[in-house]
Amino acid sequence: MSSVSSDDFRDSFFQECEELLEAMQDGFALMVSGAHEAETVHAVFRAVHSIKGGAGAFGFDALVAFAHHFETALDKLRSGDLEAGEETLMLFQRCGDHLADLVSAARDEAGGPLPGGEELREELDSLIGEQPQEEEGLPAFEPVVLDLDAMGEAQEGPGSISILFEPEADLFRSNNEPALLFRSLERLGRLEARADLSRVPLLEDLDPEQCHIQWQLGLETEESEGEIRAVFEFVEDACRLEISSLGAAGLEDGDLPSLEDLISVSPEASLLAETAPPPPAQTAEKTESATEKTSGGPPRGAATATIRVDLDRVDKLINLVGELVIKEAMLSQSIAQLELPSENEVSGGLESLKQLAGEIQEGVMAIRAQPVKPMFQRMARIVREAATATGKRVRLVTQGEHTEVDKTVIERLIDPLTHMIRNAVDHGLESPEARREAGKPEEGTVILSAAHRSGRVMIDISDDGGGINREKVRKIAESKGLVSPEADLSAVEIDNLLFLPGFSSKEQVSELSGRGVGLDVARSEVQTLGGRVSIASTPGEGTTFSISLPLTLAVMEGMVIEVAGQTMVVPITAIQESLQTRTAEIHSIGATGRVVANRERLVPIVDLGETFGLRRTPQNLDGHVLLMVETDSTTHCALIVDAIQDQRQVVIKSLETNYGHVHGVAAATILGDGRIALIIDPDSIIRDTVGAAGADLQLQLAR
Amino acid sequence: MTDTTTRTSGKGREVVAFRVSGQDFCFDIMSVREIRGWTETTLLPHAQPYVKGVINLRGSVVPVVDLSERLGLGAIEPGPRHVIIITVIGSQTVGLLADVVSDILTVNEEDIQPVPEIAADEVKAYISGVVVVEGKMIRKMDLSRVLPTAIREVA
Secondary structure: OOOHHHHHHHHHHHHHHHHHHHHHHHHHHHHHOOOOOOHHHHHHHHHHHHHHHHHHOOOOOHHHHHHHHHHHHHHHOOOOOOOOOHHHHHHHHHHHHHHHHHHHHHHOOOOOOOOOOHHHHHHHHHHHOOOOHHHOOOOOOOOOOOOOOOHHHHHOOOOOEEEEEEOHHHHHHOOOOHHHHHHHHOOEEEEEEEEEEOOOOOHOOOOOOOOEEEEEEEEEEEOOOOHHHHHHHOOHHHHEEEEEEOOOOOOOEEEEEEEEHHHHHHOOOOOOHHHOOOOHHOOOEEHHHHHHHHHOOOOOOOOOOOOOOOHHHHHOOOOOOOHHHHHHHHHHHHHHOOOOOOOOHHHHHHHHHHHHHHHHHHHHHHHHHHEEEEHHHHHHHHHHHHHHHHHHOOOEEEEEOOOOEEEHHHHHHHHHHHHHHHHHHHHHHHHHHHHHOOOOOOEEEEEEEEEEEEOOOOOOEEEEHHHHHEEEEHHHHHHHHOOOOOOOOOOOHHHHOOOOOOOOOOOOOOOOOOOOOOOOHHHHHHHOOEEEEEEEEEEEOOEEEEEEEOOOOOOEEEEEEEEOEEEEHHHHHEEEEEEEEEOOEEEEOOOEEEEEEEEEEEEEEEEHHHOOOOOOOOOOOOOEEEEEEEEOOOEHHHHHHHHEEEEEEEEOOHHHHHHHHOOOOEEEEEEOOEEEEEEEOHHHHHHHOOOOHHHHHHHHHHH | OHHHHHOOOOOOOEEEEEEEEEEEEEEHHHEEEEEEOOOEEEOOOOOOOOEEEEEEEOEEEEEEHHHHOOOOOHHHHHHHHOOEEEEEEOEEEEEEEEEEEEEEEEEEEOOOOOOOOOOHHHHHHEEEEEEEEOEEEEEEEEEHHHHHHHHHOOO
């Protein structure tokens, strides 16, 4: 059983690359926002370095070569030879994108350099090449000892340096002697040593193996801190050492803060935190503990224990839980038929079983849930590329990137989201000149946010551009015959014209978003996920596209209905209301057409039974119910159903696995009686019966 | 005849024999997942007439094909005495509606004879050979032809 093949290693390398690239993107995002610390640069450097190392092991030469260049440049940034300016960061981000491309090329075994790599490499070279002289004159740091966020001021001499030295037992075990260390220090300058005996316990409590004495040393020296640390080089691990510069002033006895003051507050606290804060220019605080603090920082991304699980296993589990829920429903149906007295044990037990099953289901679903962050990171790249292509300056702000959504939803959302993001940059934002004229900052902002709202996931794409030019939109729609010139359209209805197939608002087809694929495709992709898209736009202030998605593709809330003896489910999200045929105002148009007046509009009536070829539309609608369904805010239709049974959560089952796609049917589900019910797809039914330009037809009727 | 087929079982293959509208058919037992009684199906819109609908097979949605109608022998009105043979064809699970499962036989490859020329084209399209057992002629069904392509066409 050789289960670990080189393929497995390869796979895990690429998985690791994904994580490393994510960490790298994170780091860049932090740097751009200006909130980065030395550790951020380190993390990015480490990520690139690890990719290079792994790639070398697998012989991805192009990847190694580029990563090496990139790494060299990052190293300059790390060592402080390079400023993290805007342009530098832009270049780095583009390099990061290129690195990601190389990784995926390597994964697809399309090795070899990719276009654009050479240019980036040259840019990197020129960036590194011109930098060093700027920082000339600074003595080199001792890399092993010094932290890299070190500032040059430490070398200012002659200065007084205060050293807190607290040996541990190991120091003595390894035959070191504080007195000898002090003598070495004395050679560097004028040394003053004070022993703090306050922690020495009474003899009966004394642990003879431990050192209870702390030394506070004052050293006046011209030597660098590195030299001082070199003295302690061999004992560093066996003592607590805090070195801080106290500025150039001569050190008088009285200048030293009394040790008692320092220690009594909090022995762990950094020494300087307690002394009166000295002028920053004169003090470079470089204590050991301080270094740890910066690297620890806020517990950002604290390592959580994770495991990698094959997706198939999770899906199998989800299926089984789905079964469990169905079985539970079947059981409760049979028990209900027994007509047991209320308050019986069976019903009570069943109730807790139901609750357990529900909780298990939720828990299992959560396994498939993934944060939208990686998707958002991809969008950051789309924005960068779109900005370059259109010559606009764009800042992407992401919010709620830890919002979790079903993995499949995320995967299938990438295309429509990419389209909308490009759209926002290309069509939404104005050119820098136009922005200046409008009194806006030249840099446009695109906000991408995700949030959970009432059991659904909302993803908003907002730009602070000029808003939708409704007049223009309407003119284009008229010229393309999508809407009649007489139609009386509201602002929302005009906005929704953007979603009509064959609509492309940019007069000059740009290479970016004018690829013949309109917003209608993006919207229908969202719809296949059970989602909906809406637009809100304010002239001069910007446009927001909102995508509302179900949390999972495994269950949904549905209305169980009956048509021609068949039980079906209508997604609750599509249903507006139900009307009694007796009271509804129904008009006939021609021999078969019928409409119902509802909320000041005439809505076409569709019989599900006839659409599905199960029966002929009944002439007399008495005893039937009209279910008002809508697609994204413009198109409505009224479905004739025989009865409404129930509203409940249904487990979504694929019809495609063993059969195929059925027109007008989204999926199937299993009801409490074990029978299969079809989940209808209102969007495709409306499209079929009302037509593609349904919005228009309806609006004309409405007049 | 029976003797030879059973004795040389080492080389033979086991097949499930069943009856559809009075005619005997069989196919490889390895394709059969289970045999169950008729259960009411949920009708599929826009489906071919021989697709009787879908049933719930332990959580999977499985289409049921009326073999009789598929083979041009006329639709059957399914009742409790009919059986659904659940088969796995490729990656699809499909239920086949038959009158009754009659036997499990061992058939040698060399006993399978070509389909006689006189057979109607409709039937011929779905059988790959015939084998005579105890004076009965059993048609060996080519499962891959029975439906998946047709079903995909509907889709």
